[in-house]
Amino acid sequence: MERFFISAFEKLVGVIVVLLLLVVLGGVVVAFIEPSAGGLLPALGVLLGGTLYVILIGGSLYLALGIYNNTKRTAEAMERMAGK
16 A cells, blocks of 8 residues: 555656646746746746656655665565575
8 A cells, every 4th residue: 555655646746847847937928928027038037946846846856765765675675684
């Protein structure tokens, strides 16, 4: 049951990162075509800020998964060493 939740979370993180990237691209398009305050410079700002945000959020989620996997492998290795 535990493995189900971890694998579901891994898939969910991938979907979240893709959705966030699509939202950032949509924001870039809106910022570029907005007549009152749009243009190239605001669109580049949205692209840069949004990309950094997605990297930070996605990276922290994948970091949590990596910590879980490393902890699990370490515990299994310790159990093997104790059994010898």
